[in-house]
Amino acid sequence: MQKDENLKAMLQQLDGYRNYISNQLVSAQFPTNPNNLYDPVRYILDLGGKRMRPILSMMACELFSGEYETATDAAMSVEIFHNFTLIHDDMMDAAPLRRGKETVHTKWNENVGLLSGDVLMIESYKRLAKYDAAILPQLLRLYNSTAIEVCQGQQMDMDFEVRSDVKINDYIEMIRLKTAVLLGCSLQLGALVAKASDENAKAIYNFGCNLGIAFQLQDDILDVYADQEKFGKQVGGDIIANKKTYLMLTALEDANEDQLARLKLLFNESDHAKKVEGVKQLYAELDIRNKAEQQMNAFYNTAMENLAAINIPEDKKLPLKALAMYLLGRES
């Protein structure tokens, strides 16, 4: 009962942050012309989403200064950057839909997607540039290196699609770069604008990175083992698409000759239900779910150690701890 109340309070707090940043996004001033440049910008920012990155910036800022508003521009910056990556990633993946709506390059065209993505990236820098000269250089250094890492991760992800020699460690590095570092960066920006110490800023960055990797591994696990009723996507989608997830890469490394042959046959199986069943059978033989959960737990535990290492009263860390537990499905 008490735990349910805590969860409810935490979810309300998240909604508060989410509403705050959504209002900021709605009232953000973009020029009207050229239409074809700014209509897609407003469209993608209005599509919604969890707004997890700006929420992390605000929570980190609140943690160290007690005032999340100081992080508003940093929060806007990471959310706008994230939306730039969505437009360009959707083009690279030739994805027709994003959050149930047409992607920018589908609704307009490739050129519009290309250029409105570019302008969004610059707009994200514009928000960051609003901070004082006293902290701007370190914000910018962190932001630049993170943005470059996100590009590297995206390139690795595309390279992996056509490579047959991807190792588990390559995969962890890819998800770290493609998604985890931006979570770490969002938190660290919030910490830096709150004038946190270098040690605390680094610790909260690591917390975000490790939590991000754990979250991504959970995503791989859920794609195979989620309850279809509660899952937003098709369960087994990664298996059907022959995606090199953590589970598949572990299976490929651990399989014996016979199992490897069966797995490779399954890659070309056109009956989706049969394919998913066959791969799940092999995963069961190889104890893949358990191995993936152990790896996820290891990153989750490291994230918790990073959080514990932050030199600030424990009770102030509760919201971030609750968020981590919620994201990793450990609210009960």
Place this chain on the structure above:
Amino acid sequence: MQKDENLKAMLQQLDGYRNYISNQLVSAQFPTNPNNLYDPVRYILDLGGKRMRPILSMMACELFSGEYETATDAAMSVEIFHNFTLIHDDMMDAAPLRRGKETVHTKWNENVGLLSGDVLMIESYKRLAKYDAAILPQLLRLYNSTAIEVCQGQQMDMDFEVRSDVKINDYIEMIRLKTAVLLGCSLQLGALVAKASDENAKAIYNFGCNLGIAFQLQDDILDVYADQEKFGKQVGGDIIANKKTYLMLTALEDANEDQLARLKLLFNESDHAKKVEGVKQLYAELDIRNKAEQQMNAFYNTAMENLAAINIPEDKKLPLKALAMYLLGRES
């Protein structure tokens, strides 16, 4: 004779700056992996080019401080930004060649062009972020607003291709945004790192903008009236492509009913030689070359006034004056 000597000295000075920045580009440290992200980066930066933007940054810095080296990172930044725009613009134009070599998206593919362009843009910010906190905020503000204007100009240019109501003033605004502001920005960044006064920094920005517009108008004129022997592209190329240049837009505005009808027929003329001859005949009737040259001269003269307004001994301005004369073919 004396004038020839001056020109020769000026060209040698330009070569000096160009070699300096080319060496900086060659020795720039980019990661090796992922290959598909950084090979295109090194490829486009090695393609050469006039390096006009970084040269402008260094010349402006030299003008105000006597030391062009201070502007190295700003110079790298604008050159890297320019190359980011080349990769993405070539994709939007579906251009197969750039400086006689395959464009990035042709040599690799669209996804590689998209992502290596993105990472180049971030790399350009990385160079800018090397400056002291004391000047970084103003460098960044100028840089962000310029980068956004360049995107706006590119979008306007694409919009113009399918619009039939483009006015001469729209066209001037488009070339100002798409190409001129980056020249102004390159100069102003050089001035700012040299600690020039706000008035001087603004004046040199305006000098670059107006010179850039004059240069673009000259480009439109040369495309029709250049000596084919000396011209790098096909003379009449804009006419053949029905491009809405300053000359064409002026003709469309000044033509009477009969001339307008003839012009519209020529748009569909499939015999290229006949088409170019026909349009040139109409341009002659409407005195278009003269009108375009007057407009170009007006921007050139305003640029010279901007240069004159800079509060610094006149002799120090000679290199920039010589460069302007050289760019606008007035060296004699």
